[in-house]
Amino acid sequence: MDWAAELRILPDVLYAMALGGAIGYERELKDRPAGFRTHMLVAGTAALLLGLSRMVLEDAHYAGAGLRIDPLRLVEAVVAGISFIGAGTIFASRGGHGVEGITTAASLLAVASIGITVGFGYHVLALAVTLLTLLVRTVLRWVEGRKAGAAKGGAGAGRD
Template sequence: MDWIEELRVLPGVLYAMALGGAIGFERELKDRPAGFRTHMLVAGTAALLLGLSRMVLEDGQYGGKGLQIDPLRLVEAVIAGVSFIGAGTIFASRSGESVQGITTAASLLAVAAIGITVGFRYYVLALAITALTLAVLTVLRALERRAVRSIEGDQGRGG
């Protein structure tokens, strides 16, 4: 395989990193345990692994030699790896009253899925999922805070 052919995967990896970076930037602004670079790397790695599997399947060097790659197995491997990283972002307080980092762990899973989507060359879908993820992390958070303040205000008025 010509080295130029190998570079075909690179734009997808860069695109996935940009999308993951957008979500990671939001996490970074909130000073969460996994931020900009981590989200970029997770999304880029997922896209690379799927792109690499496609490339190997298309490579004549391996064709006809019984090589089979199940893309869903690669998806499972990516998810398992990201789950390990995500678990490292979750912390329980010593008192056991609260758990922190679950949203960041979920955002890492989301960027892995975005990277997988890019790896399968569904670029518009990946962009849409990125926008939805950012909406969940920002818009829903603002609505959640507003609802809590409203409830606390009602309780303070005896109502």
């Protein structure tokens, strides 16, 4: 396989990184443990792995060599890997009165899924999920903050 064919998946990786970066930027603004760069890397890596699996399946070099790739197994591997990273962002608050980082871990899983979606070639769906994720991260957080503020007798926003 020539190098030009290898570069064919690069636009998908870049697109996934841009989508992951949009979500990561919101996390960065909140000064959360996993921010802009982390989210970009997770989404881009997921897209790369899925694009690579597609590329290997189409490569004549591996034809007849008994190579069998199940893209869904690769999805499972990505999810397992991101679960490990996500677990590192979750920790108990001092005094044992709560847990922090669950939303960041969930956003890492979301960007991995977005990267997987791009890797499979579903660009519009990946963009739609990115926009929905940003909606959840911003608008619903604002609604929760207003609700919590009203319950306490003033305006305020909860910590995520």
